[in-house]
Amino acid sequence: MHSMNTVVLVKGVPDFREGKVSFKEDNTLNRGATPTVLNPNDRLALAAALELKVKHGGSVRLVSMGPPNYKTILREAMEVCGDEAYLLSDRMMGGADTLATAETIAAGIRKIGLPDLVIAGFKSADGETGQTGPQTAWVLDFPIITHVVSLEVDEKARLVRARRTAGDDIEEIEAPLPCFIVTDPGFTAVFRSATNRLRLLRLGEETVARASKIDSVFKMWGVADLGVDPKKIGLKGSPTIVNKVEPIPVAAKERTAQVVDAKDAGQLDEVARRIVQLVRG
Amino acid sequence: MAEKFEAVVVGAGPAGLAAAYELARNGTQVLVLERGKFPGAKNVTGGILYGQSNSPFNLDYLFPDFEKKAPLERDIKSYVMHNIAGDKVKSMDITRLHDHKTSYAWSVLRVPFDKWFGERVHREAEKHGGGILTNVRAKAPLEDGNRIVGVVTDELDPIKADVVIAADGATSDLVRTAGLRGWGPEEHWFQGVKVVARMPRTLLEQRFNVSGREGSGHLFAGDLFGGCRGGGFLYTNKDTLSVGTVFHLDSITAKKTEPHKYLDRLIKHPFFTNLTGGHYDEAEYSAKLIPDGKKNALRFPYRDNLLAVGDAAGQMKAAGPIIKGMNLGITAGILAAQAFLTAKRQRRLHHMGPLYGSYLANSYVGSELFGKRLLRWLAGWRLPNKMLEGFVTRPRFIRSKFGQKRIQRMVSSYRLASIAPDNDFVYVGLPTAVGRAIGDRVESELPAAKTRPIDDRIAALTYDTDIGREHIVVRDASVAASGLAVMTCPVSSPDSSRGCYRLEKARDASGRESRRVVLDTQPCVECGTCAIVAATDWNTPRGGKGVQYQLG
Amino acid sequence: MSVASTWTPKGNYRDMWVYCEQNHGKFVTCSLEMLGEARRLMDKYNVDYKADEKVVAVVFGHKVDGLVQEAFEHGADVVYACDHPALENFILEPQTKLLAAAARGKDHYKSYDEPRYFLFPATNNGRDISATAMAALESGLASDCNVLYISDEPIKHPVKTRRNEVIEEIVYPRILHMKRPDFSGFEWSTILCIDDPDKDFHPQSCSVIPGSFKPLERAAGRKGVRVNVAFNLGEKDQRVKIVKRERLPIEVDLTKREVIVAIGRGIGSNPTQGIKLGVELAQALGADVGISRGVVTAKYPVDASVQQYTKEIRQIGETGQMVKPKVYIALGISGAIQHKKGMDKSKTIITVNSEPSAPIKEFSDVYIHGDLFEVVPKLKEAIQRALGGKNGGKV
Numbered sequence A: 001m002h003s004m005n006t007v008v009l010v011k012g013v014p015d016f017r018e019g020k021v022s023f024k025e026d027n028t029l030n031r032g033a034t035p036t037v038l039n040p041n042d043r044l045a046l047a048a049a050l051e052l053k054v055k056h057g058g059s060v061r062l063v064s065m066g067p068p069n070y071k072t073i074l075r076e077a078m079e080v081c082g083d084e085a086y087l088l089s090d091r092m093m094g095g096a097d098t099l100a101t102a103e104t105i106a107a108g109i110r111k112i113g114l115p116d117l118v119i120a121g122f123k124s125a126d127g128e129t130g131q132t133g134p135q136t137a138w139v140l141d142f143p144i145i146t147h148v149v150s151l152e153v154d155e156k157a158r159l160v161r162a163r164r165t166a167g168d169d170i171e172e173i174e175a176p177l178p179c180f181i182v183t184d185p186g187f188t189a190v191f192r193s194a195t196n197r198l199r200l201l202r203l204g205e206e207t208v209a210r211a212s213k214i215d216s217v218f219k220m221w222g223v224a225d226l227g228v229d230p231k232k233i234g235l236k237g238s239p240t241i242v243n244k245v246e247p248i249p250v251a252a253k254e255r256t257a258q259v260v261d262a263k264d265a266g267q268l269d270e271v272a273r274r275i276v277q278l279v280r281g
Numbered sequence B: 001m002a003e004k005f006e007a008v009v010v011g012a013g014p015a016g017l018a019a020a021y022e023l024a025r026n027g028t029q030v031l032v033l034e035r036g037k038f039p040g041a042k043n044v045t046g047g048i049l050y051g052q053s054n055s056p057f058n059l060d061y062l063f064p065d066f067e068k069k070a071p072l073e074r075d076i077k078s079y080v081m082h083n084i085a086g087d088k089v090k091s092m093d094i095t096r097l098h099d100h101k102t103s104y105a106w107s108v109l110r111v112p113f114d115k116w117f118g119e120r121v122h123r124e125a126e127k128h129g130g131g132i133l134t135n136v137r138a139k140a141p142l143e144d145g146n147r148i149v150g151v152v153t154d155e156l157d158p159i160k161a162d163v164v165i166a167a168d169g170a171t172s173d174l175v176r177t178a179g180l181r182g183w184g185p186e187e188h189w190f191q192g193v194k195v196v197a198r199m200p201r202t203l204l205e206q207r208f209n210v211s212g213r214e215g216s217g218h219l220f221a222g223d224l225f226g227g228c229r230g231g232g233f234l235y236t237n238k239d240t241l242s243v244g245t246v247f248h249l250d251s252i253t254a255k256k257t258e259p260h261k262y263l264d265r266l267i268k269h270p271f272f273t274n275l276t277g278g279h280y281d282e283a284e285y286s287a288k289l290i291p292d293g294k295k296n297a298l299r300f301p302y303r304d305n306l307l308a309v310g311d312a313a314g315q316m317k318a319a320g321p322i323i324k325g326m327n328l329g330i331t332a333g334i335l336a337a338q339a340f341l342t343a344k345r346q347r348r349l350h351h352m353g354p355l356y357g358s359y360l361a362n363s364y365v366g367s368e369l370f371g372k373r374l375l376r377w378l379a380g381w382r383l384p385n386k387m388l389e390g391f392v393t394r395p396r397f398i399r400s401k402f403g404q405k406r407i408q409r410m411v412s413s414y415r416l417a418s419i420a421p422d423n424d425f426v427y428v429g430l431p432t433a434v435g436r437a438i439g440d441r442v443e444s445e446l447p448a449a450k451t452r453p454i455d456d457r458i459a460a461l462t463y464d465t466d467i468g469r470e471h472i473v474v475r476d477a478s479v480a481a482s483g484l485a486v487m488t489c490p491v492s493s494p495d496s497s498r499g500c501y502r503l504e505k506a507r508d509a510s511g512r513e514s515r516r517v518v519l520d521t522q523p524c525v526e527c528g529t530c531a532i533v534a535a536t537d538w539n540t541p542r543g544g545k546g547v548q549y550q551l552g
Numbered sequence C: 001m002s003v004a005s006t007w008t009p010k011g012n013y014r015d016m017w018v019y020c021e022q023n024h025g026k027f028v029t030c031s032l033e034m035l036g037e038a039r040r041l042m043d044k045y046n047v048d049y050k051a052d053e054k055v056v057a058v059v060f061g062h063k064v065d066g067l068v069q070e071a072f073e074h075g076a077d078v079v080y081a082c083d084h085p086a087l088e089n090f091i092l093e094p095q096t097k098l099l100a101a102a103a104r105g106k107d108h109y110k111s112y113d114e115p116r117y118f119l120f121p122a123t124n125n126g127r128d129i130s131a132t133a134m135a136a137l138e139s140g141l142a143s144d145c146n147v148l149y150i151s152d153e154p155i156k157h158p159v160k161t162r163r164n165e166v167i168e169e170i171v172y173p174r175i176l177h178m179k180r181p182d183f184s185g186f187e188w189s190t191i192l193c194i195d196d197p198d199k200d201f202h203p204q205s206c207s208v209i210p211g212s213f214k215p216l217e218r219a220a221g222r223k224g225v226r227v228n229v230a231f232n233l234g235e236k237d238q239r240v241k242i243v244k245r246e247r248l249p250i251e252v253d254l255t256k257r258e259v260i261v262a263i264g265r266g267i268g269s270n271p272t273q274g275i276k277l278g279v280e281l282a283q284a285l286g287a288d289v290g291i292s293r294g295v296v297t298a299k300y301p302v303d304a305s306v307q308q309y310t311k312e313i314r315q316i317g318e319t320g321q322m323v324k325p326k327v328y329i330a331l332g333i334s335g336a337i338q339h340k341k342g343m344d345k346s347k348t349i350i351t352v353n354s355e356p357s358a359p360i361k362e363f364s365d366v367y368i369h370g371d372l373f374e375v376v377p378k379l380k381e382a383i384q385r386a387l388g389g390k391n392g393g394k395v
């Protein structure tokens, strides 16, 4: 029987949690002093892959494009789920916008061999465009389902059934394998069977163990390995540039209440004017 | 379609884990279902895990190396009762009571302890296709016709099993839904309220005069609890103290008191201040119902292939200030497992219930819970009690060397403690009389401890709120039916609007003013009290939801 | 210093296109907001560059005639419409293919190669199609923008302006500056979509955060050019199928509100009246009403008319909704930590409370000391005065 092959796309992002993130004097992000961690939304993509692996077996391969130190990101991801990890890394890939990123990732996936499913997270915590998933699907010419909150695979019919949020609606979607999935931040894996939950625990432990010895299942590929058109990747393949970065002024909030006596009509009028100004401004 | 496991154990407390381990190491495929996020997440105890010298079936039966491996706090070697009357205190060493048939007495914190125990069980169970699943709440037995054939949960498809072990603690959902018992009256329960306070290890060892792995236990009784039947305890852990109070629930309701206030009174007492050197750093507040085994234990803790163990079956023994629940639970768990294994070997699965019953009856668990009935009955007679009371509490008697010796022997006797009636004299009268007659006046130059108001205690707890689902529903909001909960719920207070229960006064559309009892389930610590003292439909929250302790 | 040279693209690009998303036969609000902004941008553009370029709306759906007219009336000069039952519900792949075909094709209106600019709503569907459409058109886009302007921009870039190993400064004309708040709001980056020596990157595109711009006043009867896009897709373009679509249970969404009036247990002595006062104050400000957990659990015996304001779906706080409006007005709320967590990111917090020691005072900007039953009506009147109108003054 054919067993499911899944690729999960993961990215490293600055750790924005309080105590970790560091800012420059002008209040912009100090990337150098801020540690890089797995993009939180990618955990949901990994959870989806893990769910399918528990229910259908098969293998899960992780793909990331980024600098060589992203190996730690792949390792972090593998602690959630993953059999093999692929890092697409090359100076020439640097500075990519989402289109160039999609081209690079698609080339990596093709080199691995087209899987049954590719799963990406919703937005990354830094670029926050949410464009990479859909664009990669487009480059691969995979049917795509975005904003997926739950997922099922029918191996026999080679179909994906997913529930996705669509505004105020919830949709049930069907698409053929191979297929591209973008998980919604509201994604939840559903396990109703005790056997599957036990399997989930076991696979969880196995993958943590594998992550601690990631070297044996890790590959790093550059532009030459991928055989991708250099014009389509990196700065060169990127239509957009970031022209300027400015801090958005934030008022440091230490509030001291102005105390108003309700009996004083003049004071109340002043408050009312302030409210109206705020509402209109 | 139901999945099938050979054995399902509901509840990863000491009783359930002991049963599961015994099953697993004998090759049974066992699935443990625990509603907490991990074993221990929901659990509180006062402190002491006893080993019984009169039984082989203690924790060391399962883990001969547990004293090296388990996260134990201290082996409690001394046990002192402090009799308090106002600011006078008389301390009496009652280590003899504590040592009765005791092979060890480790203070434990349940979060680390249950986690460790759970880990060991999971490893063993995995070998035979089982394991522990957390975040799963069992709702009821799965019935086929009239027979119990498995369990139904909130989170999973129904599960079938050859044996279901209900080890889901004092508030057991399974025992109730299986029809083995209801909540019963207040008289069947104690309520325990507890704090864990941090104390630097060196300071602790110096203050309590303990060292190495050894520790001490301190008990408090007398007049500082407003006449409630029960008392206070302090057990030393490695670098924390477990401090709490345990009262008969009916005496709390009768006195309409707030349990946490009595705990605070203990902590603020100058004697306590001196004992702790004025150091008080509260880490966690918790509470739980404790079954009073004398009245609450199930005579026949089984139905079909469902066996109840531990608090779920009321297997909890209070002997004076000694509380033995964990060790009884562990023993019962082992015996239930053995009953199943034997019945399976004999291919007479339907026999496992009665077999378990007879194992229990022949063990110390049975005698602790059901023994000495006649003596107990005799000891409960009013007249001799009154006479004894009149005699013993005479100051002259107490002051005499002879009297002191008698009293010391009396309160150190496990036998007496086991048959003593639950009356005011035992809990309040005698200790107060002793304190008053021969206690030393204590003052403290140190300021009394700053205890936390209930709102802060709630705010310091961790919750994963089951948004949109109330696990407790007030059936009758009248003050008469449910008003007691405002006082007795350990996370409610008439002084606070932030607890679970409060009184709402409001005018309705017609202008009529009404007073109603309302409930916010979010601050609930799932102690079970309001299941008994108020008109409620009481359930445990869904798997993973509700309060989550860090220490326990 | 030599004078910077000016870039000339190889292709022919015109107009600002706007993808007008609809849902159940109605435009999402952002569609009209974008049309308004496109109109303003292109009116200025046409003056600045002495040009005559248009605002082009894209309307895909089933039975869209009404929508097409609505687009004209909200500022579109041209509408590319595709009307087909298969487009009733949004599906990414067919929509992308139709859109790319329209943007690339030639027709009775369009003779240029591709749109100059393209705006999409930064909604779930809008962001998706912005990405796939630009992948299909091989151009670039910025996501989640809330400030846009067009001007010439001198650029030095290691790839785009490198000529013979020298990085020159080149002036790119008519560049759409797309500003987006990054990292959920503490940095602002300006994204540009720039051609390079080997390849043009047009359309310059972005997705637009709903609520960033104001729609135009509707001009009834305004007319424009309609171009019908042929629905010529086959099975292989429609691999994804919607099997079922259901409404989620109606929810009260306070998280996007700019003004919130929140009611607490201070209303206890007369809950029906207290809620009414709060609701009236909210109406005067165009605000919505939130409540504390205290009100949810109190189960007050209130009038049916205000019952909806006592339900958990309106709860603000740690276990309710996390809000950060411009103005948060708290009536009779004590300020428990769990409540605070859900509202203290509000820009300005104004509280009414009769108890000077209420913790909420510590994190209020204005603390009005008094009985809410007396204060709120007065405050409402004062607000109506400040709004200018006599009684009916609205924001």
Ligand SMILES: Cc1cc2nc3c(=O)[nH]c(=O)nc-3n(C[C@H](O)[C@H](O)[C@H](O)COP(=O)(O)OP(=O)(O)OC[C@H]3O[C@@H](n4cnc5c(N)ncnc54)[C@H](O)[C@@H]3O)c2cc1C
Binding pocket: B010, B011, B012, B013, B014, B015, B016, B033, B034, B035, B036, B039, B040, B042, B043, B044, B045, B046, B047, B048, B049, B050, B136, B137, B138, B139, B167, B168, B169, B170, B171, B172, B173, B174, B191, B192, B193, B194, B244, B245, B246, B287, B288, B289, B290, B309, B310, B311, B312, B316, B323, B324, B325, B326, B327, B329, B540
């Ligand atoms: C303040 C206090 C002081 C005490 N002092 C002592 C002492 O010093 N020594 C002593 O031996 N005993 C003491 N006890 C008693 C002792 O803690 C209990 O008797 C003991 O914990 C009982 O163990 P158990 O395994 O039966 O139940 P628990 O320890 O209560 O375990 C039950 C488990 O079942 C889980 N569960 C419950 N319902 C469900 C469900 N529906 N589905 C799935 N899982 C569920 C719970 O989360 C929990 O993990 C004290 C108790 C208190 C409250």
Ligand SMILES: Cc1cc2nc3c(=O)[nH]c(=O)nc-3n(C[C@H](O)[C@H](O)[C@H](O)COP(=O)(O)OP(=O)(O)OC[C@H]3O[C@@H](n4cnc5c(N)ncnc54)[C@H](O)[C@@H]3O)c2cc1C
Binding pocket: A008, A009, A010, A011, A039, A041, A042, A045, A063, A064, A065, A066, A096, A097, A098, A099, A101, A105, A119, A120, A121, A122, A123, A124, A125, A126, A127, A128, A129, A130, A131, A132, A133, A240, A242, C140, C141, C142, C143, C182, C183, C189, C191
């Ligand atoms: C502040 C800032 C603003 C930016 N603005 C823009 C912009 O407006 N337009 C633009 O085109 N680019 C922009 N970029 C560049 C963009 O971040 C990169 O192209 C990046 O490689 C992917 O985009 P993203 O971070 O938005 O990821 P998203 O598209 O938000 O990520 C979604 C998912 O795609 C997958 N994924 C994304 N990146 C990778 C990767 N490198 N490897 C593997 N999987 C991945 C992950 O599964 C991820 O969860 C910006 C970058 C920064 C730092």
Ligand SMILES: Cc1cc2nc3c(=O)[nH]c(=O)nc-3n(C[C@H](O)[C@H](O)[C@H](O)COP(=O)(O)OP(=O)(O)OC[C@H]3O[C@@H](n4cnc5c(N)ncnc54)[C@H](O)[C@@H]3O)c2cc1C
Binding pocket: B458, B463, B465, B497, B498, B499, B522, B523, C263, C264, C265, C266, C267, C268, C291, C292, C293, C294, C295, C315, C316, C317, C318, C319, C320, C321, C331, C332, C333, C334, C335, C336, C337, C338, C339, C342, C352, C353, C354, C355, C358, C370, C371, C372, C373
């Ligand atoms: C795990 C957990 C999660 C929780 N989550 C939330 C949450 O998400 N949101 C939330 O709100 N709460 C939450 N709570 C509950 C919270 O602790 C408080 O109980 C609740 O916020 C109190 O609501 P309140 O301020 O309306 O009531 P109260 O605390 O009773 O305050 C009423 C206030 O009204 C004032 N007042 C009385 N009469 C008048 C009058 N006539 N005029 C003016 N002022 C008057 C009083 O001075 C007082 O300050 C949670 C609690 C827990 C334990």
Ligand code: SF4
Binding pocket: B472, B485, B488, B489, B490, B491, B492, B500, B501, B523, B524, B525, B526, B527, B528, B529, B530, B531
């Ligand atoms: S609400 Fe009931 S179960 Fe919860 S803590 Fe209070 S008394 Fe205990």
